[in-house]
Amino acid sequence: MTEPVIVETRFEKYPQAVMLRMNRPEKKNSLPSAALEHLGERLAALHHDLDTRVIFLTGTGNAFTSGQDINDINNMSGAQLAGLFERDIDILSRIVSMPKIVIAAVNGDSAGMGNHFAICADLCVVKKGASFYFTGAAKAIPALLLGTSLLPLTVGLKRAKAIYLRGGQYPAEKALAEGFCNEVFDAADWDAELEKLAAEFSARNPQTMAHNKYQLNQHVLQMLASVKLSGLAGAGYLSEISTVPTGRVKPAGR
Numbered sequence: 001m002t003e004p005v006i007v008e009t010r011f012e013k014y015p016q017a018v019m020l021r022m023n024r025p026e027k028k029n030s031l032p033s034a035a036l037e038h039l040g041e042r043l044a045a046l047h048h049d050l051d052t053r054v055i056f057l058t059g060t061g062n063a064f065t066s067g068q069d070i071n072d073i074n075n076m077s078g079a080q081l082a083g084l085f086e087r088d089i090d091i092l093s094r095i096v097s098m099p100k101i102v103i104a105a106v107n108g109d110s111a112g113m114g115n116h117f118a119i120c121a122d123l124c125v126v127k128k129g130a131s132f133y134f135t136g137a138a139k140a141i142p143a144l145l146l147g148t149s150l151l152p153l154t155v156g157l158k159r160a161k162a163i164y165l166r167g168g169q170y171p172a173e174k175a176l177a178e179g180f181c182n183e184v185f186d187a188a189d190w191d192a193e194l195e196k197l198a199a200e201f202s203a204r205n206p207q208t209m210a211h212n213k214y215q216l217n218q219h220v221l222q223m224l225a226s227v228k229l230s231g232l233a234g235a236g237y238l239s240e241i242s243t244v245p246t247g248r249v250k251p252a253g254r
Contacts, residue, residue, distance in 0.1 A: 005035035007060075008042060016053040017198035018046060019105075025061035031113065032069040033084070040091045047098040053209070054201035056194065057117055058105040064130065067112020085145070088113065092146040093224050095120045096217060099210030101201050105194055106130050106172075106181070116147030119154060122213060124181040125197070127190050132170040132180065134163050149223060155179045 007021040020042060022029040031039070046052045059065050073084070095102045095117070104121035106114075111133040118124045118132065136143055143164050152160040155178050163170070163178075172184045185193040201209070214221075 004038070005031065006038050006042065011195065011198045011202075013195070014198040014202040016051060016202040017056065018052050018054070019056045019058060021058050021060055022065045023060045025059075025063065027069070028063040028066035028109070028111075029059040029061075029114075030066045030069045033072050036068065036087065036091065036113075040087060040094070043091065043094050043098065046100060047094060050206075052100055053204065053206045054101040054103065054198060056103050056105045056198070057121065058107050058194075059114075061108065063108040064104075064106045064110040065112075065114035065117070066109070067114050088116075089146055092116055092120045096146070096150075096220055097224070099206070099213065101209055101213065103197060103201075106132075107190065109133065111135060113145070116145045118181065119147035119150050123197075125183045125185060125193070126172040126175060126181045128172055128184050128186050130172050132175055134167040134170070137165055137167045146224070150220060153220070 003023050005022065005024050007019075007023045009019045009021070011017040011019070020039065022031060022035075022039075024030060024035070043055070046055055068084075068088075101123070102121045104118040104124040106118055106124060106126040108127065108130050109132075110118060110130065115132055115134065135141070148160075148164060151163065154160075155163070159178055170178065170180065172181070175181045176184050183193075
């Protein structure tokens with residue numbers, strides 16, 4: 001039987017810790033629309049689950065996620081594109097605002113939506129050998145999601161501009177030096193280090209963690225409404241100028 005694209009498990013010793021694993025290794029764990037819809041539903045359910053204290057986002061094999069399935073995007077109309085951005089911003093907003101601790105466990109290469117997951121998560125840990133790829137500018141893909149707005153708060157405005165205007169590859173060690181992630185773990189220690197994090201946050205008082213996260217995110221929470229509106233406006237603009245976010249520009253008048 002084929003496994004689902006989003007696999008949900010709990011740590012055996014620490015059932016308060018949930019792992020949501022993106023599971024499409026033959027496509028670098030790219031996420032079709034149905035899988036993103038399911039991920040959003042699971043995050044919404046875990047938001048209110050009193051038995052959950054910490055959520056890990058990770059991938060299968062040698063990739064974290066390459067983001068949304070580009071074939072889905074290529075076949076979308078302008079209206080569908082606006083709906084996609086609304087859904088994606090809702091997922092990222094929930095990661096930021098939910099009372100659970102969310103950890104991006106970047107087990108392999110990441111791009112697109114995967115980078116937004118890493119930026120919006122409360123903590124980001126990376127397996128040595130993994131890289132973040134920011135290829136949007138080179139491929140004429142506009143940056144419209146929440147992670148783009150939060151990145152300057154994480155690494156500073158000038159560094160954020162360099163990342164999104166120039167793009168490029170950010171190996172784990174460079175991402176750590178830039179302040180993009182919290183820690184880099186050796187591959188041999190990866191599972192053990194994630195288990196340590198699961199143990200740490202499973203033992204913490206959930207109300208205190210939720211309170212501290214809320215207080216630390218005050219500025220971010222104030223940004224969410226305006227970020228959502230700007231993202232939807234950007235999606236609408238793309239449809240008006242007949243440009244879709246895959247680098248393809250349609251001939252004028254068609």
